[in-house]
Amino acid sequence: MKEKKFARETFASSSKIVLPNDTNTLGNLMGGQLLNWMDINAAISAQRHSRRVVVTASVNNVAFKRAIKLGDVVTIESKVSRAFSSAMEVFLDVYTENHRTGKRMKCNEAIYTFVAVDQVGSPIRIPELVPETAEEKERYDGALRRRQLALILSGKMKPAEATELKALFQM
Numbered sequence: 001m002k003e004k005k006f007a008r009e010t011f012a013s014s015s016k017i018v019l020p021n022d023t024n025t026l027g028n029l030m031g032g033q034l035l036n037w038m039d040i041n042a043a044i045s046a047q048r049h050s051r052r053v054v055v056t057a058s059v060n061n062v063a064f065k066r067a068i069k070l071g072d073v074v075t076i077e078s079k080v081s082r083a084f085s086s087a088m089e090v091f092l093d094v095y096t097e098n099h100r101t102g103k104r105m106k107c108n109e110a111i112y113t114f115v116a117v118d119q120v121g122s123p124i125r126i127p128e129l130v131p132e133t134a135e136e137k138e139r140y141d142g143a144l145r146r147r148q149l150a151l152i153l154s155g156k157m158k159p160a161e162a163t164e165l166k167a168l169f170q171m
Contacts, residue, residue, distance in 0.1 A: 002127065002128055003127040003128070004127055004128045004129070004130050005049055005083075005127045005128070005129060005130065006129075006130050006132060007079055007080060007081070007129055007130065007131050007132060007133075007136045007140075008079075008132065009048060009049070010045045010046070010048050010049040010078075010079050010080035010090075010129070011045065011048075011077070011078070011079050012041050012042075012044040012045040012048065012077070012078045012079070013041070013075060013076065013077045013078075014037070014040070014041050014044075014075070014076050015073055015074065015075045015076075016037060016073070016074045016076075017071070017072075017073050017074075017099075018068055018069065018070050018071060018072050018073075018074060019070075020070060022070075023070050026067075027069055027070040028067040028068060028069060028070075029067075029068035029069070029070075029072070029074070031062075031064060034064075034068065034074070034094070034108065035059065035062065035110075037074070037076055038062075038076055038078070038092050038094065038110050038112070039056055039059075039112065041076040041077075041078045041092065042056075042078045042090040042092055042110075042112040042114065043056065043114060044078070045078040045079055045080050045088075045090050046080060046088045046090055046114035046116070048080075049080045049083060049088055049126065049127065049129065050083075050088065050116035050124075050126040050127070052116035052117065052118070052124055052126065053116070053117050053118075054088070054114040054115065054116050054117070055114065055115055055117055055121075056112060056113075056114055057087060057113040057114060057115045058112070058113045058150075059110065059111075059112055060089070060110075060111040060112065060113055060146060060150065061109075061110060061111040062108070062109075062110040063108060063109050063110070064107075064108055065106075065107055065108055065109075066096070066105065066107035066108070067107075068094075068096050068107055068108075069096075071099045072096040072097065072098060072099060073096065073097040073099060074094065074095070074096055074097075075094070075095045075096075075097065075104075076092060076093075076094050076095075077092065077093045077094075077095070078090050078091065078092040078093075079091060079136075080129055081111075081129075081131075081136070081139035081140055081142070081143045082129055082139070082140050082143030082144065082147075083126050083127060083128055083129040084147065085123075085125055085126070086115050086116050086117075086123035086124055086125060086126055087113055087114065087115050087116075087123075088113065088114050088115075088116070088126065088129075089111060089112075089113055089143040089146065089147070090111070090112045090113070090114060091109070091110075091111055091139050092108075092109060092110045092111070092112065093106060093108075093109050094106070094107055094108035094109065094110070095107065111146070141164075144164045145164045145165050145168065148161075148162040148163075148164055148165050149162070149165060152165075
């Protein structure tokens with residue numbers, strides 16, 4: 001029987017304060033710095049799921065919805081949304097906390113893909129993921145559609161084989 005893990009076991013959270021060296025000339029956090037922080041946080045989630053060394057395979061989606069200002073506290077929360085044979089999709093939510101008011105607001109989200117590897121860097125099988133909450137189940141189902149789309153776009157899957165994507169349009 002293949003090992004399974006619950007999504008809650010893959011949760012990772014980290015907080016940073018935006019300092020002057022992290023900002024552009026407008027006093028906003030540079031996007032590349034946020035991508036770096038998200039990559040590290042997401043890697044921890046993927047590592048917790050696989051208990052293996054993981055490598056970033058792709059940054060599938062990043063939505064910069066709101067600027068993050070100098071002095072804001074940034075909290076990044078990540079969780080594996082689905083595990084495939086050796087790859088994991090990790091969903092990230094980014095929040096800011098105003099240092100004067102304490103008000104917390106979601107400002108960004110992203111989806112990264114990681115691959116678990118062995119000692120020589122070859123992909124290795126990982127446990128299945130068991131979603132529990134409604135949000136986890138929604139992200140779990142969406143992960144398969146996103147994967148199918150990525151495989152089609154990379155030429156590794158024929159559109160006719162993308163059953164989950166086709167189901168969206170055949171109602």
